[in-house]
Amino acid sequence: MSLAVAAKPQLKPAVQGQKKDYSLIILGGGPAGLAAAIYALRAKLDVLLVEKMVLGGQASTTYHIDNYPGFPDGISGLDLAVKMSEQAEKLGLKFDWGNVDKIVHHKNRFEVHLPGKTLTCQALIFAAGAEPLKLNVPGEEEFRGRGVSYCATCDGPFYQDKNIMVIGGGNSAVEEALFLTRFAKKVGIVHRRDTLRADKLVADQAKNHPKIYFFWNSVLEKIVGSKNVESVVLREVKTNNTSSVPAEGVFVYIGTKPNSELIKPLVKQDDRGFIMTDEKMATATPGLFVAGDCRVKALRQVVTAVADGAIAAQSAREYLEGLTSQG
Ligand code: NAP
Numbered sequence: 001m002s003l004a005v006a007a008k009p010q011l012k013p014a015v016q017g018q019k020k021d022y023s024l025i026i027l028g029g030g031p032a033g034l035a036a037a038i039y040a041l042r043a044k045l046d047v048l049l050v051e052k053m054v055l056g057g058q059a060s061t062t063y064h065i066d067n068y069p070g071f072p073d074g075i076s077g078l079d080l081a082v083k084m085s086e087q088a089e090k091l092g093l094k095f096d097w098g099n100v101d102k103i104v105h106h107k108n109r110f111e112v113h114l115p116g117k118t119l120t121c122q123a124l125i126f127a128a129g130a131e132p133l134k135l136n137v138p139g140e141e142e143f144r145g146r147g148v149s150y151c152a153t154c155d156g157p158f159y160q161d162k163n164i165m166v167i168g169g170g171n172s173a174v175e176e177a178l179f180l181t182r183f184a185k186k187v188g189i190v191h192r193r194d195t196l197r198a199d200k201l202v203a204d205q206a207k208n209h210p211k212i213y214f215f216w217n218s219v220l221e222k223i224v225g226s227k228n229v230e231s232v233v234l235r236e237v238k239t240n241n242t243s244s245v246p247a248e249g250v251f252v253y254i255g256t257k258p259n260s261e262l263i264k265p266l267v268k269q270d271d272r273g274f275i276m277t278d279e280k281m282a283t284a285t286p287g288l289f290v291a292g293d294c295r296v297k298a299l300r301q302v303v304t305a306v307a308d309g310a311i312a313a314q315s316a317r318e319y320l321e322g323l324t325s326q327g
Contacts, residue, residue, distance in 0.1 A: 017048040017094040021120045024316050025050060025112055027100060027262075028127035030057020031302045032292025034084040035309030036125045036316075041091035043317045048119065049088070050112065052099040056081025057129050058256075058293070059302050063153045063179045068302050077153070080302065103262050105285055108323060122323060123287045123316040126263055126275070127309060130256035130293040130300070135167060139223025140252070147229025148250045152176035155249075161185045162248040165232050167220050173253035174198035174206045180251065181211040188245065190215045190234060215245075223250055258294035270296050281312035287323075289315050 024040055026033045029051030040047040054060055062077030071080075085093075098114035103124070105111075112119040132150040134140060140148055149155040156179060164184040166177040169191035175198070177187045189206065194216040196203040206212050215234055221242060222233040229250055235242045258274045260267070266285040268276040274296040281289040291308035293300045 015089070015092065015094045017096045017119075020118070022046050022048045023121060023320055024048075024123045024125065024313075025110070025119060025121040026125045026127060027103075027112065028057065028129055028292065029055040029085070029095070030127060030129045030292060030305065031059050031081075031084060032129070032305040032309040032312075033057070033125070033127035034081075034088050035306035036127060036291055036313040037088045037093050037309075038084075038091060039310045039313035040125075040316065041088065041093060043313065045313075045317060045320065047094070048121075049093060049095045050098060050100060050114070050119070051095060052097070054081075055085045057305075058131075059305075061151045061153045063156075063176075065302060077302075084306075100262060103266070105266055105288070108287065110287065123289070123319050125281075125289045125291055125309070125312045125316055126294070127290070127292045127305075127312070128259040128262065128294050130258045132252065133255045133257050135220060135252055135254060137220055137222055139225070139229070140250075143223050143225055143229045143250070146227065147225060147248060148223060148252070150252055152179050152251055155251075156180050156183050159183045159249045163246055164188070164249040164251060165190055165220070165245070165247045166251045166253060168253035168255070169193065169195075170197040170253065170255065171199060171202060172255075173251075174202045176251060176253055177212055178202065178206055178209065180249075181209055184211065184249070187212050188215055188247070189213075190218050190220055190232075192219050192237060193217060220250070256293065256300070260294050263288065263290075279311075280315040281308055282315055287316075287319055289319075 023046040026036050026049045037049050059077045060081035064074050066074040102113035110124045160183050163186050165188045167190045180187050217237050218234045221235045224231045231244050231246045260273045267283040275290045277290050289312040291312040292305040
C-alpha cells in the first residue's frame with residue numbers, strides 16, 4: 001500500500017457537505033485548493049471543496065520539502081498537507097469526496113457532476129493539479145506497480161538493496177533519486193542530454209553521491225521482466241547503441257501534464273493543455289478561476305500554488321460580490 005493512500009484518514013476533514021448549492025466550489029484539495037479554501041472561509045464565503053483522492057495533492061507524496069518558507073529544517077510533504085488541511089478544517093471546511101466527471105456552465109452558474117449527484121455554484125475555483133507524464137515505452141504499463149513507479153515516497157521502501165533507474169533530469173528526478181538512495185543499492189539516473197535541468201544544489205548532491213551514477217545522452221527504450229521488472233534497455237542517443245542494464249525498479253520523472261480536460265471548453269489552453277489565466281487567476285469564463293499546477297506559469301511549486309489559491313479566492317469573492325450588487 002502506498003504511504004499516500006495509508007495517510008488518507010488523517011487528511012480527511014470531518015465535515016461532509018450536506019447541501020447541493022454553494023456560492024463557491026473548489027475542485028482539488030492540493031496546496032492551491034486548500035489555500036483557496038482557507039482564504040474563502042476566512043472571507044465567510046459559502047464554500048465546498050471537492051477532492052477525488054487525497055488532500056495535499058502531489059505535494060503530499062513528496063518526501064521532503066526544503067524550500068517552503070517557515071520551515072528552516074524542511075518539512076515532509078505529508079506533514080505540510082496535514083497542517084494545511086487542519087487549518088482549513090478549523091475554519092469549518094466542508095468537503096465532498098468524488099471524481100467529478102463533467103462541469104457545465106450556464107449563465108452565472110456552474111454544475112459540477114459527480115457519480116450520482118450534481119452540485120451547483122456561482123463561482124468555481126479549479127485546482128485539479130497535474131499528473132506524471134508517461135514515457136509510453138514497452139513494459140511501462142505492463143509493469144506498473146511491479147517495478148514501475150511514479151512516486152518514490154510511496155514505493156521507495158519496497159526497493160531495499162535493489163538497483164533502481166530514475167528517468168529524467170529535472171528537479172523531481174534528481175531529488176527523488178537522492179531520496180531513493182536511502183533504500184537502493186545503486187540508483188542510475190537516465191537523462192536524454194548531458195546536462196541536468198535540476199537546480200545546481202541538488203544536481204551537485206547527486207553527482208557527488210556514492211550510490212548515484214548517470215547514463216548521459218540516454219533514453220529508456222524498453223522495460224523487461226517476467227513477473228516483475230528485471231532489466232531495462234537503454235539507447236545512447238548519439239551513437240544509437242543499445243544496452244541492457246539490470247534493474248528491479250524504474251521511477252519515471254519526466255514532467256507533468258495538467259488535469260485540465262474537464263474545463264477545456266470553458267478556458268484557453270497552451271499547446272500542452274495548461275490553462276491560461278490572468279493575474280487574478282480569472283479565465284475566459286466569468287466566475288471560473290484556476291489555481292496551481294494546472295495553469296500556465298513560470299514556476300510550479302507549493303509556494304506558488306498557495307499564492308494562486310489565495311488570489312483565486314480573493315477574485316472569487318469579488319466576483320460573487322459583483323453578482324450580489326447586480327441583484
Ligand atoms: P521538468 O522540470 O519538466 O523536467 C523533466 C525532465 O524530464 C527534463 O530533464 C526532461 O529533459 C526530461 N524529459 C521530458 N520528457 C522526456 C522524455 N520523453 N524522455 C526522457 N526524458 C524526458 O519536470 P519535473 O522535474 O517534474 O519538475 C516540474 C516542475 O516542478 C519544475 O518547474 C521543477 O523545477 C519543479 N520542481 C521543483 C522542485 C524543487 O524546487 N524542490 C522539486 C520538484 C519539482 P530535458 O531537460 O532534456 O528537457
